[in-house]
Every structure is written in structure tokens, then in C-alpha cells.
Amino acid sequence: MLALRGLAGGYRGARVLQGVTLDAPAGQVTAVIGRNGVGKTTTLRAVMGLLPGVEGEVTLAGERLTGRPPHLVARAGIGYVPEGRQVFPDLTVEENLRVGQRRPSRQWPPERLFALLPNLRERLRNLGRALSGGEQQMLAIARALVTDPRVLLLDEPSQGLAPMVVRELAAVLRRLAGEGVAVLLVEQNLRLTEAVADRILIMAKGQVVHEASAAAFAAEEEAVRHRWLTM
Amino acid sequence: MDPVALFTLQLLNALSLSALLFFIALGLTLIFGIMRVINFAHGAIYMLGAYVGVTTQTLTGSFALSLVLAPLAAALLGLAFERSALTRLYAREHSAFLLVTFGLALALTEAIRLAWGPDPRQAELPAALAGIVFVLDEPFPVYRLVLIGAGAAAALALWLLLHRTRLGLLMRAASQNAAMTAALGNDVAAVRAAVFALACGLAALGGALAAPLFTAYIGLGTSVIIDAFVIVMIGGMGSFVGTAVGSLLVGFAQTFGNFYFPELALGATYALMIAVLLLRPGGLFGREE
Numbered sequence: 001m002l003a004l005r006g007l008a009g010g011y012r013g014a015r016v017l018q019g020v021t022l023d024a025p026a027g028q029v030t031a032v033i034g035r036n037g038v039g040k041t042t043t044l045r046a047v048m049g050l051l052p053g054v055e056g057e058v059t060l061a062g063e064r065l066t067g068r069p070p071h072l073v074a075r076a077g078i079g080y081v082p083e084g085r086q087v088f089p090d091l092t093v094e095e096n097l098r099v100g101q102r103r104p105s106r107q108w109p110p111e112r113l114f115a116l117l118p119n120l121r122e123r124l125r126n127l128g129r130a131l132s133g134g135e136q137q138m139l140a141i142a143r144a145l146v147t148d149p150r151v152l153l154l155d156e157p158s159q160g161l162a163p164m165v166v167r168e169l170a171a172v173l174r175r176l177a178g179e180g181v182a183v184l185l186v187e188q189n190l191r192l193t194e195a196v197a198d199r200i201l202i203m204a205k206g207q208v209v210h211e212a213s214a215a216a217f218a219a220e221e222e223a224v225r226h227r228w229l230t231m
Numbered sequence: 232m233d234p235v236a237l238f239t240l241q242l243l244n245a246l247s248l249s250a251l252l253f254f255i256a257l258g259l260t261l262i263f264g265i266m267r268v269i270n271f272a273h274g275a276i277y278m279l280g281a282y283v284g285v286t287t288q289t290l291t292g293s294f295a296l297s298l299v300l301a302p303l304a305a306a307l308l309g310l311a312f313e314r315s316a317l318t319r320l321y322a323r324e325h326s327a328f329l330l331v332t333f334g335l336a337l338a339l340t341e342a343i344r345l346a347w348g349p350d351p352r353q354a355e356l357p358a359a360l361a362g363i364v365f366v367l368d369e370p371f372p373v374y375r376l377v378l379i380g381a382g383a384a385a386a387l388a389l390w391l392l393l394h395r396t397r398l399g400l401l402m403r404a405a406s407q408n409a410a411m412t413a414a415l416g417n418d419v420a421a422v423r424a425a426v427f428a429l430a431c432g433l434a435a436l437g438g439a440l441a442a443p444l445f446t447a448y449i450g451l452g453t454s455v456i457i458d459a460f461v462i463v464m465i466g467g468m469g470s471f472v473g474t475a476v477g478s479l480l481v482g483f484a485q486t487f488g489n490f491y492f493p494e495l496a497l498g499a500t501y502a503l504m505i506a507v508l509l510l511r512p513g514g515l516f517g518r519e520e
Contacts, residue, residue, distance in 0.1 A: 048414050052322075074416035082414070088407045091400075098397075099404045100415040147416050 001026040001182035002078070002151045007046050007056035008206075016042040018206030019056065024151060024184040029177045031185045031193040034203035035229060040186040041083050043203070044153045048080050049073040060151060075102075079149030083156050085140040089129035093120055096128055096143050105146040107179075116172060117142050134165035141172065151182040158189040170195045190229075194218060202228045236367035241490050243366065247375035249482025250382025251444075254437025255455055256462040256474050257389060258430030264406040264469030265426050266321065268328040272312075272335040273434050274456025276305050279339060280435025281447035282347050288354040294443075297354070301439035302432035309431030313424050321423075336452070344449055351448035360443075374443065381440060385433070386475055393471060402426060406469060458485075461500055465507045467517020476515060480507075 002024040010016035016039040024030040032040050046054045049070040058065045065073050074080065088096050097113075105113070114121040117138045123131060131139060137157055144152060154173070158166045166189065173196045177183050187193045193200060200217045202210040202224065209228065217224065255277050262270045280301040287297035312335060320328045355361070356374055363370040393399035401422045404412040413419045438451070445451065462481050466473025481500055488499030507515060 050410055050414065069420075070410065070413040071416050071418045074414055080414045082411065086408055086411045088404050088411070090407055091404060095400060095403075098400055099412060099417065102416055143415065 001061055002047070002184060003057075003059045004043070004047065005057040005059075007043065007054060007058065009046060009051055009054035009056075010039075010042060010206075011051075016206055017046060017054070017056075020046075020203070020206065020208060022201055022208050022211075024182045026150070026182045027177055027180045028198040029173055029183040029185055029196045030199050030201065031187055031197035032201045032203055032208075033187055033190065033193055033229065036188075038203045039206040040203055041155055044080070044082075044155050044184070044186060047073070047078065047153060074147055074149075077148070077150035079144030079147050079152045081137075081140045081144050081152065081154040081157060083159070085133075085136045087128035087131070087136045087139050087143070089127065091128055092125055093128065093131070093139055094124040096139055097146055100143045100146045102147075105148055107148045108142075108145045113142055113145065116145075116175060133160045134162065134168070137161060137165070137169065138172075145176075149181065151184065152176060154183065154185045156186060156188060158187060158192045166192050167195075190221075204228050232369065233367065236369045239367055240369055240371055241486055243371060243375060243379065245483040245486035246382075246479075247378040247482075248486055249478045250378045250385075251437055251441050252455070252458055252462060252482055253382045253475065253478035254385060254440070255434045256459040256466075256478055257385070257471075258433045259459050260463050260466070260469055260471065260474040261402070261426050261430045261433075263463065264471075265402055265409070266317075266328075266423060268321075268325055269332070269460075270427075270430070271329060271332040271456075272339060273430070273459065274452030274454075275336040275339040275343075276309065276431045276452075277434040277438040277441075277455055278447070278449075278452035279308070279343060280305050280438025281442040281445075281451055282343055282352065282438075283435065284439030284442045285352045285354045285447045286347075289352075294354075294357045294360070297439050297442075298436060302436040305435030305438075306428040306432035310424055310428040313427040317427065318420060318423070340449060340452065347447075349449060351446040352442075353446040354443060356443045378440060378444075382478075385436075389471065398422065398425060458500065461504045463514075465504055465514055467511075467514030470514065470516035473514055473516030 004020050004022050007020040008015065008017050020039065020043050034040055042051060045051045047058050049068050054066065060076055060078065063076060065076055088099065119135055120138055120142055123135060128136065128139065157169055161169065170192055173183055173185065185197065194214060197214050200212055200214060201208045210224065212220065255273060259270060259273050283304050284297040284301040287300045288294055316331055317328065320331060360374045360377055362373045364373055364376065393403060401412060401417050405419050405422050409419050458481055462474060462477035465480060466477030480503060484499040484503045485496065488496040
């Protein structure tokens with residue numbers, strides 16, 4: 001569904017991405033792990049069009065997205081759940097959701113959305129800033145879903161969440177993959193990654209250096225951890 | 232004169248001044264809220280509104296038409312300026328934006344001087360608005376009451392825009408997190424352009440409303456932009472409610488200062504600003520950033 005080919009670029013003076021190539025197929029959770037600073041967040045920002053001057057190619061079901069501004073990337077069918085959730089603090093939950101809805105969502109009308117994320121229903125009138133971390137995370141996911149994405153990008157969604165909420169999150173991501181969404185998950189939390197991912201990719205120094213199915217990853221975890229993940 | 236009546240008249244005077252200031256300060260704060268920059272040209276746009284208003288009225292004899300054409304002309308000018316010059320500057324340092332809008336203010340002022348000449352221009356109010364009413368047995372100009380109504384109507388209209396329309400929702404969202412607003416499929420550049428045009432239109436409407444009272448003269452923009460800056464600082468940069476409250480405070484400080492302490496009048500506005508900023512550095516309704 002989503003394909004990245006040789007994505008390179010970065011910020012002024014720092015070429016963070018050194019040719020990232022990966023695929024996020026429909027109906028699967030693809031997880032990207034790696035140490036801090038290897039370019040995981042930057043990869044997602046590059047896909048979204050939030051990183052100027054990116055080289056390489058991003059395609060969605062064969063349609064080239066590279067070089068498009070963020071709003072056109074989103075309209076092409078990419079939902080973005082950024083690092084730190086970034087809910088609008090001074091908008092209500094309902095307004096946060098409306099920002100993503102240029103028209104009423106076809107795939108995620110309110111009944112379906114609140115069946116998936118029940119906690120949000122009672123919080124509709126509350127401000128984004130008044131939510132707990134877990135609720136903010138679910139809101140950030142809901143807000144991306146109502147844009148009717150074919151691909152969902154998530155940047156460290158488990159950060160700062162209690163273990164029980166992380167389990168809830170895992171269930172939500174599995175459900176989404178079950179609906180046919182291509183989920184691309186960037187994570188540090190191996191527990192979440194192993195619980196939800198179909199494939200696990202490891203990034204180091206701005207490239208994908210290793211790729212394995214979830215089962216294969218579990219078998220080789222010690223070696224992988226030692227080589228690419230320990231500081 | 233009866234002190235109660237005197238006070239009431241001053242109160243109405245203050246409200247009408249607040250209403251005029253509100254038109255220009257509101258545009259400044261809208262622009263700041265969504266673009267995080269100060270538009271130095273806002274006073275010149277206000278002045279342009281006054282001149283276009285006066286000329287429209289002179290040519291057509293219609294005051295109502297002047298209140299339509301002046302904001303329309305300014306909104307189109309603002310839109311063209313935003314699309315051509317400003318849109319390239321958002322990613323740059325704020326100083327670039329300040330310099331370019333300051334440049335526009337100078338260019339616009341000179342253009343007005345060339346087009347209209349150095350002498351002040353004034354148009355007559357239509358008879359219906361030029362009369363007086365009696366407030367507590369004292370005469371009071373009808374037009375000042377009209378201004379109060381116009382300011383209140385503008386506040387209500389803007390509130391409805393911000394809270395009841397999609398454009399308003401996107402304005403509020405983009406002022407909190409522009410990148411995220413875009414990443415949810417919204418054209419933030421178009422929202423910015425709309426806000427800039429709207430803010431220029433509001434300033435010009437204020438200018439056209441002010442023209443019958445103050446006449447249109449070169450320098451009108453400079454005198455009013457300083458008050459508008461003070462209002463935005465007092466209310467809190469980017470806050471709609473703050474701007475409304477700030478306009479009232481400054482309008483009252485100037486009117487009552489002028490009346491009761493004329494020798495200190497000039498300082499009243501600044502004393503107010505200093506007092507507010509000492510207590511709340513981000514302004515009354517602002518957030519410290």
C-alpha cells in the first residue's frame with residue numbers, strides 16, 4: 001500500500017535519512033524500531049510532507065506523493081498520529097475530530113468510531129488539554145481515522161501510557177489492520193511492537209538495516225537487541 | 232452639568248472609541264494568532280479604508296456603499312499582498328516579516344499621499360446619522376451610538392465566525408498547531424490568506440467608520456496602530472476576548488484620562504499597559520510563550 005524508496009533528507013546541516021526503503025502493506029501492522037535519533041520520526045514527517053527537500057520516492061498504491069504539501073498527502077489517504085499526540089489543547093474533543101473531517105467520515109461514522117474508542121464519547125465537550133495521556137492518544141488516533149485513511153502512521157503512541165492503556169492501544173491497532181488499514185508504527189516499546197506487529201523493521205543511521213516477521217524477530221531478539229537497540 | 236449625565240456621556244464616548252479601536256486591533260490579533268507575526272502595515276490599511284471610504288462617499292453620495300467598498304478594496308489588496316509576498320516568509324525569521332510589512336506601510340502611505348494629496352479629506356455624514364439624541368437631557372451625537380452598535384456587531388460576527396463555521400474552526404486549530412492542522416488534510420495556506428484578507432477588511436471598515444469623525448489624513452494610520460498594539464499587548468496576543476477587553480480598557484483610559492486628567496492623558500494608555508504587563512506578562516487573556 002505505502003512504499004518508501006530511498007528516502008533521504010533531514011534538517012539544516014543534519015542528513016538524518018540516508019535512503020530509507022520500506023513497505024507498509026494493507027491489512028498489516030508494520031513496526032519500525034531503533035535507537036533515538038536514527039530517523040524514525042523524521043521518516044514519518046518526510047512521508048507527511050512536513051520535511052522540505054526530501055529525495056527519494058513515496059508512493060501510495062502506486063500514486064506518487066513525494067513533494068506534495070501535507071494537506072494533499074493527508075487527502076490522498078494518509079492519517080498521521082504524531083509524536084507527543086499533538087491534540088489541539090484549546091479545542092474540545094469534538095472540535096479536534098471536526099478538524100480532520102472536511103466531510104463526514106465514510107469509514108468511521110460516529111457509531112463505529114466510538115465503538116472502537118469508547119472513552120471519547122463521554123469526553124466530547126472537554127478540551128483537549130483536559131484529557132489524560134491515554135485519552136489524548138485515542139483522540140489523536142480518532143482524529144486521524146475520520147480523515148478515512150488507507151494508511152495510518154503512528155509515532156511512539158505508547159509513550160507515557162500505563163501498561164493497561166498500551167494493551168488497549170494494541171487491540172485498537174490490530175482491529176485497524178483487520179479493517180484493511182496499512183498501519184506503520186514507529187515505537188521504542190518492544191512489548192507493544194511484538195504484540196501487534198506483523199513485520200518488524202529496524203532502523204540505524206538513517207536506513208532500514210534489518211527486517212523480520214514478528215515470529216522470526218522473537219526468535220532472534222537477543223542478537224538484534226544487542227546489535228542495534230542497546231545504547 | 233449633572234455629574235451623572237457627564238459621566239454617562241463620557242462612558243458612551245469611551246465605548247464608541249473602543250469600538251473603532253476594536254476593528255483594527257482585532258485584525259492584528261487574528262493575524263498574530265495564526266501567523267505568529269505582527270502586521271506593521273495594519274495602520275496603513277486602516278488609513279486606506281478611511282480614504283477609500285471618503286472618496287466613495289464623495290463620488291456616489293452613499294455612506295453605506297463606502298462601508299462596503301473600503302473593506303472590499305483592502306481585503307483584495309491584503310489578499311494579493313499575502314499571496315505574493317508574505318506567503319514566502321512564514322518559514323523565515325520573523326524579522327523578515329516585520330520588515331516587509333513595514334515596507335508595505337511606507338509604500339501604502341506614500342501611494343495614498345500621491346493619490347489623494349497631502350490635505351485631509353472629509354465626507355459629510357448622511358443626515359440620518361448626523362443628528363443628535365438627548366441622553367439624560369444632554370445632547371449626544373447619534374453617530375457615536377452607531378459606532379458602538381457597529382463594534383458590538385463586529386464582535387458578535389467574529390465570535391460566530393470563530394465558533395460556528397469551518398473556517399473559524401480551522402483558524403483556531405491552526406493558531407494552536409498549524410502543521411497538525413495541515414496534516415489532517417486542511418489547506419493552512421488558504422486559511423492564512425483568508426485571515427489576512429479578513430483582517431485587512433476589518434481594519435479598513437474601521438477606517439471608513441472613523442473617517443466622518445476624524446477625517447482622513449496622512450498619519451491617521453500611525454496614530455491608531457500604536458493604540459492597537461497596546462490593546463493586543465494588554466489583551467494577550469492572539470486572544471479574541473482579550474482584544475475585546477483590551478479595546479474597552481484603552482478606549483476608557485483615553486476618554487476618561489482626557490476628561491478628568493487632561494495633563495496626564497497621553498500617559499494613561501501606557502500606564503495601563505505597564506500595569507497589566509507587570510501583573511500578567513502574557514496579557515490578560517494570553518499565554519506566556
